[in-house]
Amino acid sequence: MSAFYRAVNWNRQKYIFDGLLAATVLGYLGLFISLSLGQDSNATLETALIRGLGSGALVLLTVILAVGPLARLDRRFVPLLYNRRHLGVAMFLLALGHASFAVIQFHALGDVNPVVSLLTGGADFHDPATFPFEWLGLAGLVILALMAATSHDFWLATLTAPVWKGLHMLVYPAYVVLVGHVALGSLQQPGPPLPTLLLIASAALVLGLQLFAGWRERGLDRQQASVAAEGWIAVCDASEIREGRARMALVSGERIAVFRYEGRISCVSNVCQHQNGPLGEGKIVDGCITCPWHGYQYLPDSGQSPPPFTEKIPTFNVRVIEGRVYVDPRPNLPGTRVEPALINPGGPRRSA
Amino acid sequence: MTPLFASWFVWLTGGYLLLGLGFAIPFAFRLVNRLDPVAAHGTRPFRLLIIPGATLLWPLLLRRVLRRDTMPPTERTAHRNIQ
Incomplete structure (x- = not known):
């Protein structure tokens, strides 16, 4: 709580949390890029960075969505809930980095506006092999941007908590389109379907946790006073x-x-x-x-x-x-x- | 999406965001003080931090500025609605 707004109400716990988060993200990126370049002789640093940032953002988003039900099932997860906004902003920055590098790499080298190029690339909605998965990524990024931009307490007060929460519930449609974005993008690349399988497993985990926690909560409300x-x-x-x-x-x-x-x-x-x-x-x-x-x-x-x-x-x-x-x-x-x-x-x- | 439609989409979105940024900067450093007494004492980093949100949601904020609101709205929940 604060009697006036600051950018962040820093305390020791937040410093430690953010330090660990930054170290984990950088460690993940380093490991992902090293393994990508080591295992795939055709991979370039740019491609590995784009994939590392994108996969890192999706892993963080999966963690963010799992934290809520986990904190309801086990109080030891509450500290993660307390700092979930920092996770969210870090996840958005990774996703923004992924999108920016991808647009520069694949759409900025011609004489057409890069975003126009992205939107007008060959689109066939009937075939998963050519479905414009970038559109799903763009839709997810717009939602994440709206959420990150309104993550400060000022927006809670300005929009009121129910409206703010409604806005931030858009994270669920964002997760759906981003899972689609990554799954289709992965399927359209040559190679084993391991990323897609991991993606399906993590999405099933999030869905299972949400349903289980919701079922437990419903039991409480059914107790008749x-x-x-x-x-x-x-x-x-x-x-x-x-x-x-x-x-x-x-x-x-x-x-x-x-x-x-x-x-x-x-x-x-x-x-x-x-x-x-x-x-x-x-x-x-x-x-x-x-x-x-x-x-x-x-x-x-x-x-x-x-x-x-x-x-x-x-x-x-x-x-x-x-x-x-x-x-x-x-x-x-x-x-x-x-x-x-x-x-x-x-x-x-x-x-x- | 046709190139013409895509170009219009990009121009309209860019225009909206440019107008939003033009509103957001004075809003963050001056106008916000009128809408929220807690924000009136906000730090400079706080003001910088609300610029992206104000750029996206500028029509809502502009409406409140023009209405001369002096407090944030009160939330609605089941218990508050009964009163």
């Missing part, structure tokens, strides 16, 4: 919530997060105002609900970010009766303070 008197909803027993953690439930069309802390219970909307991250998967840090994605914080009783920050999320009225937690399904205005419910009204408060 029972409706009690006056329309209040019985969510769970207070004893089922770990100290400083939350229990989530689907209420009024969206998830709520019921937090237990210092002998009290508070309830907020589960949706972080930053990137709509799942607050209920976070924990209380320094007295604040802390989003697991990027560390945005909210006071549990009011849903307000601590000053000088201005983010606010809706809160819910909450009661604890005989150890059971009840929530009023009507959300309060974002930032509305609600008196926390005491777990043991007569007993002492416990500090975290």
Whole structure:
């Protein structure tokens, strides 16, 4: 969080992450180019570089798409999620390098505008052997450019998180067209079909992870919270919530997060105002609900970010009766303070 | 794609981006301060970083500048829509 915008909110973890990322990318490129030149006597440095940049971008994109479901299945992957934007921008730069070198190598040597040359090359959509796979690459690159250009938090605030997320969901169609781009490009080259097989395996892995994580999430929303008197909803027993953690439930069309802390219970909307991250998967840090994605914080009783920050999320009225937690399904205005419910009204408060 | 259509496509796209860049530079260094109080104190690298996005999305931003918006819009979620 920051009270004003910087290009990047650098911290030690981000320096280490970006250093490792740069070293991995450079190592991959070096290895790919060395192996390409060593194994194929006809390969040129330019061709090896173009293929290295393109394959590196696709590997990174595969990792990016796998990180989301992996973080949901195993919390040890959350640090990768935290830095996913850096992965995304690095992936775009690799893809841009691939496209730029390819256009220079194959389309810039004539007297026609290189992009016009790219678009007017012999196109036969009915035959995979001559299908203009470059068009798929161009379409994917345009989407990646839009995503990279709007990756800063300023765009989240300007577009609002739901619109921004919708825009960035275009990564899935981008992945589909880029897999098509690489598969067709690979099939149109002489040689063994190993790259295509690896590509199909990685796409199947991404699809399988996404489906499995989605199936697990759907199970959570299917757990019915029972409706009690006056329309209040019985969510769970207070004893089922770990100290400083939350229990989530689907209420009024969206998830709520019921937090237990210092002998009290508070309830907020589960949706972080930053990137709509799942607050209920976070924990209380320094007295604040802390989003697991990027560390945005909210006071549990009011849903307000601590000053000088201005983010606010809706809160819910909450009661604890005989150890059971009840929530009023009507959300309060974002930032509305609600008196926390005491777990043991007569007993002492416990500090975290 | 015919060469004529491809040429028009390239010229129109280039024109859109050129207009966008012409808008994005003053937007990043001056106009953005009116739309978002948090951006008003933004650093210079931040302003450089938003130029590509402003170049692509300039019609949306221009509309907000002309409407004299002073705050970013509020997001819509199920819980916020009920209120």
